[in-house]
Amino acid sequence: MAWRNLGSLFNFRGILQGRTPEIELGRRYTIKSHGAALAKNHMYDWLILLLLAVIELILYIIYPFYRFVGKDMMEDLRYPMKANTVPVWAVPMYSVLLPVVIFLFFYMRRKDVHDLHHSILGLLFAVLITGVITDAIKNAVGRPRPDFFWRCFPDGKDVYDQLGGVVCHGKDSDIKEGHKSFPSGHSSWSFAGLGFLSLYLCGKIKAFDRKGHVAKLCIVLLPLLAASLVAISRVDDYWHHWQDVFAGGLLGLVVASFCYRQFFPSPYHDQGWGPYAYFSALEETRILSHLGVNPINNSPRMQVTGAQNVNEQHIQNSDASAAFSGNRYTSIRMHEMESGGK
Numbered sequence: 001m002a003w004r005n006l007g008s009l010f011n012f013r014g015i016l017q018g019r020t021p022e023i024e025l026g027r028r029y030t031i032k033s034h035g036a037a038l039a040k041n042h043m044y045d046w047l048i049l050l051l052l053a054v055i056e057l058i059l060y061i062i063y064p065f066y067r068f069v070g071k072d073m074m075e076d077l078r079y080p081m082k083a084n085t086v087p088v089w090a091v092p093m094y095s096v097l098l099p100v101v102i103f104l105f106f107y108m109r110r111k112d113v114h115d116l117h118h119s120i121l122g123l124l125f126a127v128l129i130t131g132v133i134t135d136a137i138k139n140a141v142g143r144p145r146p147d148f149f150w151r152c153f154p155d156g157k158d159v160y161d162q163l164g165g166v167v168c169h170g171k172d173s174d175i176k177e178g179h180k181s182f183p184s185g186h187s188s189w190s191f192a193g194l195g196f197l198s199l200y201l202c203g204k205i206k207a208f209d210r211k212g213h214v215a216k217l218c219i220v221l222l223p224l225l226a227a228s229l230v231a232i233s234r235v236d237d238y239w240h241h242w243q244d245v246f247a248g249g250l251l252g253l254v255v256a257s258f259c260y261r262q263f264f265p266s267p268y269h270d271q272g273w274g275p276y277a278y279f280s281a282l283e284e285t286r287i288l289s290h291l292g293v294n295p296i297n298n299s300p301r302m303q304v305t306g307a308q309n310v311n312e313q314h315i316q317n318s319d320a321s322a323a324f325s326g327n328r329y330t331s332i333r334m335h336e337m338e339s340g341g342k
Contacts, residue, residue: 028111029278035113038277045121052128059135064179065142069152070164077148079238081174086230091186092127094226095193099123102197106204114277118263123196126259130192130252134185143182146238151178184240184248187231191252194223199260202267203274227252 039046069077100120107116145151149158152168152175159167168175198220202208207216231249234240240248263275271279 029113030111031113031116033113035117038113038117042117042121045125049121049124049128052125052132056128056131056135059132059139062139063176064139066179067142067144068163069144069148069166071158071160071166072164073144074149074158077144077146078150079146081147081150082237082239084239085233085237086186088186091189091230095189096123096127099193099197099200103200112274112278114275118275118277119200122259122263123193125262126192126196126252126256127189129259130188130255131185133251133255134183134188134248137183138180138185141182142179143241143244145178145181146241148178151175181240182244182247183251184231184234184244186234187227187240187245187248188252190227190230191224191249192256193252194227195253195256196260198223199257199267200264203264203269206273208268 100123103116103119103123107113150156151170152166153159154170154174159169161167201223202220205216205219207213207220227249231245234245235242263277265271265274265276
């Protein structure tokens, strides 16, 4: 009976539905107290990130498929060869480092290492998964860029073989990049990183709290506007066709949404401001505190084990009570039926 009351008292669903008092949500989980154990618990996730980074590097180095380009196709590929308005080195700066700085700002305010760790982990997953998918498609499709003519024939003298295909005599690196038009890497990375940031801000500032603050909506849309401007610059620089930019942006935004929801509730949720792990850790801390155990002096593994034991014992006692009640009810009904038969 005591375990049943304990289980009712520590209702995890009640926390997620916003019924937990704000004073209990003020617990702090810092990098010093829980950071090392949290990173160790997600060791395999970090190893997968490392693997994704290696795959991305390999995909960037290898040559793409050199699609057939004929003389009659050159009409749409004669745009001038220009430099990047947004350099390649700047992409990780605004799509990864900028969100991390904002994550750190919220950590300094709330002191929740779960939020910091999972936001960085989710962001890195978003950009690396997007990068791997983008470069894999680039290499497989091999679509020529709008400025392919000048990459292939830098002197303006076009040469074709017997089948009408191009015989390029430009720089090898330029020709290689000339077959990587679809989809746009700048666009996909921008919408992956800044799209994740937009979802993060949406939850943190409670943009959908039903109070009608349009200023919050403007803050949420600002990263998406920046990503859109980067995507437009790729068309203006004649490095991509509009289809490349559209597909890249959509890909990055979809991957960012999946990665965000892996760690955080929906921004529409009342508790969308915090990661799932925070509420789970809060529940474990409350249970151990009720049992007289100091959660600070115990490792998170011990906390999880203790919480699981409490829940398992609660479930076992509940099942036993239900079985006892069911057997008792069945016995009474059988007795009534036998009496009626007689």
